[in-house]
Amino acid sequence: MAIHKILFASLLICLLIQSSHAATKERLFSDLEKSALEVTATPSRVGEGVVLAAGVDKLSITWKVSSTATKEPEFNAIKVKLCYAPASQVDRPWRKTENELFKDKSCPHKISSWSYDPAMKTAQSFDYTLERDIPTGTYFVRAYAVDAKDHEVAFGQSTNEDKTSNLFSVQAISGRHKSLDIASVCFSVFSVVALLVFFVNEKRKAKIEQSK
Amino acid sequence: MAHHNEDEGSIGTSMHGVTAREQVFSFSVQGEDDGPSSHTARFDDPTAKFALPVDSEHRATAFKPFSFAKPHMTAFHLGWISFFTCFISTFAAAPLVPIIRDNLDLTKSDIGNAGVASVSGAIFSRLAMGAVCDLLGARYGTAFLLMLSAPTVFSMSFVSDAGGYLSVRFMIGFCLATFVSCQYWTSVMFNGKIIGLVNGCAGGWGDMGGGVTQLLMPMVFHVIKLAGATPFTAWRIAFFIPGFLQVIMGILVLTLGQDLPDGNLSTLQKRGEVSKDKFTKVFWYAVLNYRTYVLFLLYGFCMGIEMTINNVISEYFFDRFQLELHTAGMIAASFGMANFFARPLGGYASDISARFFGMRGRLWTLWILQTSGGIFCVWLGRATSLPIAILSMMLFSVGVQAACGAIFGIVPFVSRRSLGLISGLTGAGGNFGSGLTQLIFFSSSRFHTADGLSLMGIMGMIFTLLVAFIHFPQWGSMFFGPTSDERKSKEEHYYAAEWTEEEKRQGLHEGSLKFAENCRSERGRKAASDGFSHSTPPENGNPAHV
Numbered sequence: 001m002a003i004h005k006i007l008f009a010s011l012l013i014c015l016l017i018q019s020s021h022a023a024t025k026e027r028l029f030s031d032l033e034k035s036a037l038e039v040t041a042t043p044s045r046v047g048e049g050v051v052l053a054a055g056v057d058k059l060s061i062t063w064k065v066s067s068t069a070t071k072e073p074e075f076n077a078i079k080v081k082l083c084y085a086p087a088s089q090v091d092r093p094w095r096k097t098e099n100e101l102f103k104d105k106s107c108p109h110k111i112s113s114w115s116y117d118p119a120m121k122t123a124q125s126f127d128y129t130l131e132r133d134i135p136t137g138t139y140f141v142r143a144y145a146v147d148a149k150d151h152e153v154a155f156g157q158s159t160n161e162d163k164t165s166n167l168f169s170v171q172a173i174s175g176r177h178k179s180l181d182i183a184s185v186c187f188s189v190f191s192v193v194a195l196l197v198f199f200v201n202e203k204r205k206a207k208i209e210q211s212k
Numbered sequence: 213m214a215h216h217n218e219d220e221g222s223i224g225t226s227m228h229g230v231t232a233r234e235q236v237f238s239f240s241v242q243g244e245d246d247g248p249s250s251h252t253a254r255f256d257d258p259t260a261k262f263a264l265p266v267d268s269e270h271r272a273t274a275f276k277p278f279s280f281a282k283p284h285m286t287a288f289h290l291g292w293i294s295f296f297t298c299f300i301s302t303f304a305a306a307p308l309v310p311i312i313r314d315n316l317d318l319t320k321s322d323i324g325n326a327g328v329a330s331v332s333g334a335i336f337s338r339l340a341m342g343a344v345c346d347l348l349g350a351r352y353g354t355a356f357l358l359m360l361s362a363p364t365v366f367s368m369s370f371v372s373d374a375g376g377y378l379s380v381r382f383m384i385g386f387c388l389a390t391f392v393s394c395q396y397w398t399s400v401m402f403n404g405k406i407i408g409l410v411n412g413c414a415g416g417w418g419d420m421g422g423g424v425t426q427l428l429m430p431m432v433f434h435v436i437k438l439a440g441a442t443p444f445t446a447w448r449i450a451f452f453i454p455g456f457l458q459v460i461m462g463i464l465v466l467t468l469g470q471d472l473p474d475g476n477l478s479t480l481q482k483r484g485e486v487s488k489d490k491f492t493k494v495f496w497y498a499v500l501n502y503r504t505y506v507l508f509l510l511y512g513f514c515m516g517i518e519m520t521i522n523n524v525i526s527e528y529f530f531d532r533f534q535l536e537l538h539t540a541g542m543i544a545a546s547f548g549m550a551n552f553f554a555r556p557l558g559g560y561a562s563d564i565s566a567r568f569f570g571m572r573g574r575l576w577t578l579w580i581l582q583t584s585g586g587i588f589c590v591w592l593g594r595a596t597s598l599p600i601a602i603l604s605m606m607l608f609s610v611g612v613q614a615a616c617g618a619i620f621g622i623v624p625f626v627s628r629r630s631l632g633l634i635s636g637l638t639g640a641g642g643n644f645g646s647g648l649t650q651l652i653f654f655s656s657s658r659f660h661t662a663d664g665l666s667l668m669g670i671m672g673m674i675f676t677l678l679v680a681f682i683h684f685p686q687w688g689s690m691f692f693g694p695t696s697d698e699r700k701s702k703e704e705h706y707y708a709a710e711w712t713e714e715e716k717r718q719g720l721h722e723g724s725l726k727f728a729e730n731c732r733s734e735r736g737r738k739a740a741s742d743g744f745s746h747s748t749p750p751e752n753g754n755p756a757h758v
Contacts, residue, residue, distance in 0.1 A: 091319035091657050094310070096529045102534075132442045135314035176313050180369040187452070188363030191459045195359040198635030199352065202476075206266045 019175060027151060030145075031050045035079070036069035037156025038123075041141035043168045051169045055132040059168075061111065062125035063143045063156065071154050074147040075116040080128075082109035083157070087169045088137035101114050107142055116145070136172040148191060217483055233744075264472070266551015270473035271403040275410050277373075281472040287350075287401045290469045291394035291459075293353045298387040299421025301365050301427065301454040303519075305381060307426045307526040307541040308433060308447045311375050312377065315444040322374040324655025327523040330381040331516075331574045331646040334388035337448040338640045341493065342632045349477030350397035351469045352388055354650040356461035361387035362658055363457040369448045387458070392641050394418060395529070396632070401474055408559055408624075411548045412617050416555030419613070422522040428453070430541040457468020485566035498630035499636065504677050507623060507638045513672040514582050514615035517589065519646035521547055524654050525605070528661050533598050543602060550609040558617025570736025571625065571687035578618040580688065582676040585611025589669030608669075616642075622682070625731060628724040687734050703728035 025120050035056075041048070044058040061080060083155060084106050089095045097106040140159035144152045159166045228750030256605035264272040279285045305312060309323060316322075329331030337357075345353040364383040371377050394414050402410045432453050436446040471477040498504050508695035524648030526544035529535055535543070558581055588608035595601035617749035619638065627634050649671070685700045694701045707728045 076602060091321060093320060127756040136317040157476040173444055174372055175448060184366040188366045191359045
């Protein structure tokens with residue numbers, strides 16, 4: 001019975017903690033200031049049907065605060081992320097775009113983070129090599145401007161609002177290695193051979209015993 | 213209660229057929245004790261060499277889980293650990309799906325279909341396993357499964373797309389037939405009186421593998437990543453661990469295990485007599501009994517749901533509550549780990565209810581456990597906060613897992629002749645149910661996973677109503693009493709009906725008759741008032757028994 005009491009108590013405590021968090025969870029994407037940042041992302045290889053290789057190819061990313069940005073005084077840092085284009089979200093609910101920011105899963109890959117200096121009015125640019133854990137898919141780049149409380153206030157992206165222009169494709173690494181393949185074959189063969197050896201041996205021993 | 217002269221092999225003291233929990237393909241080993249009974253233990257008394265007390269067939273009559281004594285407890289531990297290892301391998305992919313789906317560019321349908329495939333193979337392998345164990349013995353049956361499916365586990369390193377992933381998961385799934393070889397092995401090693409508890413523990417502790425894997429694989433993955441591998445390679449390396457476990461267990465089974473209390477099958481087959489029933493007959497009587505199909509479906513919605521959850525729950529917690537991979541794994545693990553006590557508890561609850569209410573008690577216990585499992589499954593799907601989700605998941609796990617234990621409290625009474633096959637068919641029903649629920653609710657984008665869980669719970673509750681259709685003429689059912697027909701309400705009539713007149717003339721049905729006598733306790737409290745004039749307790753060593 002003591003177990004039930006402990007369970008109930010811990011449940012109550014958890015619920016209280018949960019409710020105290022609830023207030024911060026309703027920040028919406030639609031509340032953010034659109035196009036506050038001008039972002040461009042240029043792949044190292046361009047062309048029709050070009051697919052970038054993860055771990056090898058680079059993106060050249062530039063971001064600049066737009067002159068029309070109204071929330072600019074709140075900016076504390078700029079976070080640049082790699083986001084999925086709609087084509088890569090089909091039949092994959094774990095990449096879904098949600099309006100509530102904490103639920104949104106369309107931009108899971110962090111590229112880099114820059115602290116914001118209001119004095120710098122020129123465009124910042126840097127190179128980013130696609131990480132080796134980027135999955136195969138179609139992407140664009142988005143930069144969020146966050147305030148001192150680490151809440152997003154504005155954003156800009158390298159594609160248009162419908163996410164149809166300036167997208168690039170990435171091909172993931174296979175994750176396979178020749179050494180792994182060889183090890184796999186060796187252990188498999190060992191397993192089968194060991195079994196057969198035991199089996200044949202025992203049959204032989206039984207026959208010998210019977211003939212005695 | 214056990215005052216019978218177990219170590220003397222005198223006529224009438226054999227525990228063979230005391231309760232139903234025995235292998236159909238039983239055999240008698242003509243040991244040295246075929247002379248008249250002697251009250252003094254002889255020097256060459258073979259029972260003296262066993263660490264545990266045994267009956268006249270050298271099956272252990274005591275269950276000591278902390279012992280590893282040969283051959284009985286060794287067989288028990290090797291059996292359940294082999295089954296446990298196979299559960300680890302079959303569900304090893306589930307907690308790593310968030311990584312695998314990125315590496316192989318899988319869609320929700322791909323993941324769902326692979327989940328269905330992972331449990332489908334065992335439908336067939338579980339059916340075949342009974343026959344394999346008869347032919348080769350439990351030891352080789354287990355070792356063959358372990359060591360021939362280890363290559364399939366290693367072959368995860370070759371997988372590069374959805375098709376490959378599905379094929380490998382399908383092939384790994386065959387090894388779930390170790391359920392049958394494990395239960396077969398314990399059935400030949402342990403006496404009928406305790407076999408319910410032994411099988412419940414072996415089954416439950418083996419099923420725990422589905423939980424442990426949710427914890428083990430993310431941890432192994434994490435360690436391999438720390439050692440420097442990229443995620444898309446690390447998960448492939450992680451699969452070597454279940455593979456190694458299988459090979460090691462296979463070798464242990466072959467070196468330490470023993471088919472039968474007196475030795476290995478090949479040796480005994482050439483020495484003593486191994487009498488067998490005809491497979492066609494056993495098959496026929498299993499197929500004709502409608503309760504086989506009811507149990508097939510019922511198990512599909514307790515064990516089946518349990519296996520489905522093993523496949524989907526980790527990903528569910530990862531996605532819905534934005535947890536770390538190993539946190540989601542830990543929560544998912546606690547679902548499967550509840551098996552440690554939940555399944556034996558279900559079997560025990562079934563036995564207790566039978567003591568008071570007979571078979572009707574067993575049926576109601578099953579219905580209550582499985583329905584409450586369904587209710588909590590619905591609640592799990594509705595839960596939007598993490599603590600409520602975990603609470604409902606834990607209650608859900610106890611409900612369905614205890615229901616699994618309770619079903620196998622009923623299976624042994626459905627048939628005496630075809631027990632092995634019906635057990636295998638019931639087990640296969642579990643896999644069928646798992647494949648079906650994954651296909652309907654978790655393989656397409658039609659339902660959110662949360663809704664899928666709730667709908668699965670409702671479907672489970674609907675199918676659980678089938679328990680009401682299990683009716684025994686001698687004991688009744690959930691709502692109806694036993695038949696008033698004087699002849700048909702005897703247990704002997706039910707079990708002897710599985711033998712033809714010709715076979716009865718040859719006396720082949722004696723075992724069934726003995727069994728019928730001893731399961732009169734399934735009448736509940738009324739059995740005591742009926743008096744035990746029919747069942748002669750073996751203590752007297754009454755020759756009239758034979």
